[in-house]
Amino acid sequence: MAGEPSRKGVVDRHDDADRRRTIVSIAEANRASADAWLARGAQAWRTALEPLTHEQRETSVETLRAYEREAAAEHGDA
Numbered sequence: 001m002a003g004e005p006s007r008k009g010v011v012d013r014h015d016d017a018d019r020r021r022t023i024v025s026i027a028e029a030n031r032a033s034a035d036a037w038l039a040r041g042a043q044a045w046r047t048a049l050e051p052l053t054h055e056q057r058e059t060s061v062e063t064l065r066a067y068e069r070e071a072a073a074e075h076g077d078a
Helices: 004-009 027-047 053-075
Strands: 013-014 020-026
Touching: 004 013, 020 027
Parallel strands: none
Antiparallel strands: 013 020
């Protein structure tokens, strides 16, 4: 799955001694772009959650986690 992005230099792949897994990370040359892209999403979440009470935030997060679990289970990712 990371083969093509690795060949294009978007990500770096590191094989550890175990060889049953490969660690993939954003290539240093692309890190600033990735950080900027992620920051926009993080700011949107902060803006959306800021007016909520602590309890409302907890409920929102629990709901999103339940959704992710169900979506993963439907696709065999769980």
